[in-house]
Amino acid sequence: MIKACIFDLDGVIVDTARFHYIAWKRLANMLGFEFTEHDNERLKGVSRMDSLEILLSVGNITNLTHEKKLEYADMKNKWYVEYISTLTPADILPGAIEILEFLKSHNIKTAIGSASKNAMSILQGLKLEHAFDTIVDGTRIAKAKPDPQVFLTGAYDLKVSPGQCVVFEDAEAGIEAAIRGGMKCIGIGSPVQLGKADIVVPSLDKLNFDIVLSLDSITKQ
Numbered sequence: 001m002i003k004a005c006i007f008d009l010d011g012v013i014v015d016t017a018r019f020h021y022i023a024w025k026r027l028a029n030m031l032g033f034e035f036t037e038h039d040n041e042r043l044k045g046v047s048r049m050d051s052l053e054i055l056l057s058v059g060n061i062t063n064l065t066h067e068k069k070l071e072y073a074d075m076k077n078k079w080y081v082e083y084i085s086t087l088t089p090a091d092i093l094p095g096a097i098e099i100l101e102f103l104k105s106h107n108i109k110t111a112i113g114s115a116s117k118n119a120m121s122i123l124q125g126l127k128l129e130h131a132f133d134t135i136v137d138g139t140r141i142a143k144a145k146p147d148p149q150v151f152l153t154g155a156y157d158l159k160v161s162p163g164q165c166v167v168f169e170d171a172e173a174g175i176e177a178a179i180r181g182g183m184k185c186i187g188i189g190s191p192v193q194l195g196k197a198d199i200v201v202p203s204l205d206k207l208n209f210d211i212v213l214s215l216d217s218i219t220k221q
């Protein structure tokens with residue numbers, strides 16, 4: 001029996017990828033190279049410092065000191081924080097409120113499992129800071145997805161076993177983390193990237209909520 005649902009934040013509850021993109025692109029342009037939306041796909045679900053490494057490899061920039069890298073990551077984050085300060089409840093993705101209400105009415109616990117260190121301010125902007133039973137974000141974990149730490153911490157907080165959890169994810173690294181953690185997972189996005197998930201839907205509002213409750217008894221084909 002499924003007892004808890006753990007939601008990734010960026011790309012599942014809200015589309016912050018566009019803000020990450022314009023902030024990373026601003027940094028790339030400052031460093032003298034282009035960074036495309038296609039390049040940005042590689043950053044989804046990836047931690048801030050790992051994202052910087054990918055960006056630097058796109059620009060063929062090597063030999064930066066650790067201090068310089070921290071400075072650039074910090075610079076990007078300041079721009080990003082400025083952009084996400086415009087978020088309001090109108091930015092909550094379609095289907096998110098409805099599934100949270102559905103789960104609550106079926107006594108299923110909910111958690112946020114996000115790599116972002118900015119998760120709390122994003123949730124505050126969306127007025128969702130009290131909508132989840134626990135919040136696990138980048139400030140609480142040491143190992144980034146695809147390590148399952150973020151989701152296992154959520155299950156621990158909610159006092160449920162991993163096999164009783166369903167993870168909602170938009171990134172390949174997050175699906176991998178859910179599988180490694182022994183959890184069921186629903187991919188939000190394209191089956192091409194998220195094919196390892198138990199179910200893939202293009203967006204939360206296209207999901208048949210009843211399926212979530214019995215996902216532990218459904219074996220992936």
Ligand code: B16
Binds near residue numbers: 011044
């Ligand atoms: P920050 P999620 C992830 O959030 C984003 O998908 C990823 O693009 C970002 O680099 C990462 O958070 C770290 O975010 O710089 O705000 O700490 O999808 O796990 O909710």
Ligand code: MG
Binds near residue numbers: 008009011045169174
């Ligand atoms: Mg995500």
